[in-house]
Amino acid sequence: MKAQGRQVPVLVWGAALLMLWEAVSWFLLEWAEVPMAQSKLPYIHKVLATFGTYGGVLAAESRITFANAAGGFFLGAAAGALLAVLMSASKWAERLAFPYAVASQMIPILGLAPIVFGIVRDEEAARMLIAAYITFFPVALNMLRGLKSVSPAALELMRACAASPWSVYWKLRFPASLPGLFSGLKIAAPLAVTGAILVELMGASRGIGVMMLRNLYYGPSHVYMFWSTVIVGALLGIASYAIVSGLERIAAPWQPEFRTKGGGR
């Protein structure tokens, strides 16, 4: 009952937004007679109709984009986590690696993508590498923070128990870093999808980005399809975020926001 009560405002809000969209779209097209009005804000019902008609194609292309983004995401997450562990284990490693990690994020992806493609000469590998490149930094940064978030008392407990350095990592630092790791992953997941799409826009044979670009070139006649691909791109980002959030609930359920009962302190 309670859950239903909460859903009503959300539904009303969503319906209102869609109606507003339709109204503005109609206004631009029929009333203001703005040139290329449908390219600026198409009728949402027509976009949804296109979605229905070409759903199969959109799904197939999205699958390719998503698979590349996911592959790169795992690669980048693994690299980021490894770098974070190295940096937390040694001040020296941190001083050596951190400035370069920061500097790497200053390179525009738009410039990097053709370079990467030029080197690997494989569109799928290039997409994965860019997705990995985008992923590794927020993951490394947030996980490092998590690894360092361990309280001195928690470390002293380990010391008093004569724990090995390995045990300190495995039983204390690593679990303590999971909330940080997941905030990094949640930032990175939609970015990895965006990155994969971006590389597709720069020349690939398949993927949602390719469809997006083609329908943009074809002009006003393909405007509904173009908007469909944009929406699919957004949905892929949302899906990636939802998947990572779901995994977080399984892997790190002790965090304050997931606590259900008790929790007086």
Next chain:
Amino acid sequence: MEAAARIIPEIQLEHVTMEYASDASRVTALQNVSLTIAKGEFVSLLGPSGCGKTTLLRIMADLAQPTSGELKVAGKSAREARLAQKYGIVFQNPVLYDWRSVKANITLPMELKGVPRAERNRKAMELLDLVGLAKFAHHYPWQLSGGMQQRVAIARALAMEPEILLMDEPFSALDEFNRERLNEELLTIWSKVRNTVVFVTHSIPEAIFLSDRVFVLSPHPGRLSAVVDIPLPRPRTKEMRNSEEFFRLIARIRDSFEEGV
């Protein structure tokens, strides 16, 4: 009986001094402290804040190194004793790991010691029984009250089967009622374990109620100003808190503070 127990020394400190170097000056946290604690003895380190009682405990635990002086734990260095896992330690805060259930928090030291799983689980349930939390084995730390969390921390410290139990103001965050109840529970637990306990506190009644002997420390610089024997018989009961002897001991310790300052 008490005198007989004091024959085997467990912890011996000789002329222990601890200095911290801050920006310009040197702060003497402990000055020339010498004391001996016997095996199986329950002692308190009592004093106001800044008297170095926690520093002294940390030195015993090998969590801090003295600037000068000698320290022997069961005939070895503190470091050797720590590496031989002779210590159980309870901090001011419970320091429980949030990702572990109550039971898993208690099994942690045994995992580090390499105790087999079945044995760990059996022992953890036994300890939970001992601290009266058997029903909460599968709860998580944040689902417990402060007093319950501290009892889990005690059970965890006992899981090491420590020769020496070091407690750093474990009940100072609790209200008076809970503190007195936990004092009684601690003595009940200790009567079954009978290891050496060093208990840091700033509460005079708490020190008296628990201890065989009270080491009184005074501040600036931290030094040992008196050693007071507590001749109250064991097992201690709550009624003893109202006995004339108890009040006499409180007055005696108060006086020693005034002499010390």
